[in-house]
Amino acid sequence: MANYNTMELMICTAARELEDGASVGVGTGAPCAAAMLAQKTKSPNLVILFEAGGAAPLIPEMPISVGDSRTTWKALMASSMAEIMETACRGQLDYTFLGGAQIDMYGNLNSTRIGTDHQKPKVRFPGSGGANDFGSFCWRMMVMTPQDPKRFAEKCSYITTPGWLEGGDSRAKSGLPLGAGPYKIITNMAVMDFEPTSKRMRIIAVNPGYSEKDVQDNCGFELLKASKIVENQGPTEMELSILRDKIDPYRYVIGR
């Protein structure tokens, strides 16, 4: 096995998706590390926005909150929640990274509860936060998550954030803004996208050391397969050294 861990691989894979000149709405942790890595490698003009109001900072070290002072360090603007979200509402926010306790084959996400009694849930999670907002309005929603059959569930106990809803044109019919939706799912084993007509999750790349069977065995629903599945490239030495030395020297994220 190569000299990197799962988290480092996912962050490097995610960072490559963020092209120069694009905008991305991020939370703390791995998404922020991916955006910082993109900015320090191929996308110096990546616009990073934080939902609490921080706009285009030159982040000096990993923020611990999406509203802490690091999110406005040498920023272009210190604004508000409504300002950042409305940037997404208008269509000026390209990417976001979200996560959750469960994800289904259409990329719908659960970050609210497990169980059926809403007023007395078996397990309560934080809820939407800004996830439903970013997931509805950002053009391309991505997910970075470790893969196992419980998390990749046949059916979410609760849909907090919309993916492609029930697939096909159901998302467009619901009233959600046209053209936005789940784009790529990045896991420790593979990269998935969504088949354009059915909107079902589809394997497009497998990570070094894993097979298509590993990916399917660790998923609670049937995955579609792209006509050509490539092997995903592991992190380069340069990506790893920037990530380890400049972005997360205290291993808050990559040490998990």
Next chain:
Amino acid sequence: MDVIEQGVGRIFTDPDADKAREFFRHKSRALVSKLTTVKEAVEKLVKDGDYVSIGGFGVNRIPAAVLHEIVRQGKKNLGLAGHTATHDFQILSAGKCFNKVDAAYIIGLEARGLSPNARQYMESGEVEVSEWTNYTLAVRYKAACAGVSFHPIRNMMGTDTFKYSGAKKVKCPFTGTNYALVPALYSDVAVIHVHEADMYGNCRTKGILMSDYDIARSSKKLIVTCERLITNDEIRRDPTSTFIPYWCVDAMIEVPYGSYPGNMYAEYFSDEEHLREWLKVEKDPEEFKAFLDKNIYCVKDHFEYIERNGGIAKMNKLRQKEWLFVGARA
């Protein structure tokens, strides 16, 4: 506009704009000193059963001194806007002060993890919950500010977040597109911490505003704490910097380090050590009780709380950490 679909979540506050206008008609516009103490402000302005909104962002620029006082005075049955709520939610959960929550973000402390006690409280069935999102709660305040009873949005539709909210789905009369309407949120009382203010309640802050501009204006009563009192002359010298005008404010208290253990932009960073300890002691009921006695119940005020957690030496370190001075990292 016909309602196509609606959520089952209860709407805890009255969105009626005319009733709110009638209230605001009689709210004093007199330019008088609002200076008081945290204790007195909470005694007079926070009533059991009130709906409360909290400024800042969970652990950034939060009115910690007032939140502790609400717990200390044993306020009960509050309604709470769980809008970006993290450590503020954790504090009020410790006192079981609320039994109704509009949930956008609750029980978590972002990258720090989830609060075991707040989570248990939300799983106990003691708290009634309606679901929203950070943006939709933000626009519910905006609607209230504008004196209208709802705001249209384009998200939530198609999800359980809509189903368990109080939103209603309608067709746009101009384009025929589906929209969700969310009701205006007029709080009974809001609490906000700012950088500077004068004794009348004219406020300035630095850094991000989160939703405080709208929370301040949409709440019927407003308690503000500030890092520093400044003169009214200074406010008038630079009116561009005023973000809350005095006629919104009912109580003003100078509380230096008032956001501690939270972060205060360009002043001091969050006390991560103390926040870690808080999360840890919650796992053991005995330890948690002793911790709350030490830090809230057997404490006179915010200054004593700070004294018990490292005092001015700790504050000095957090100031250096805010500015990323070499050696200030924990």
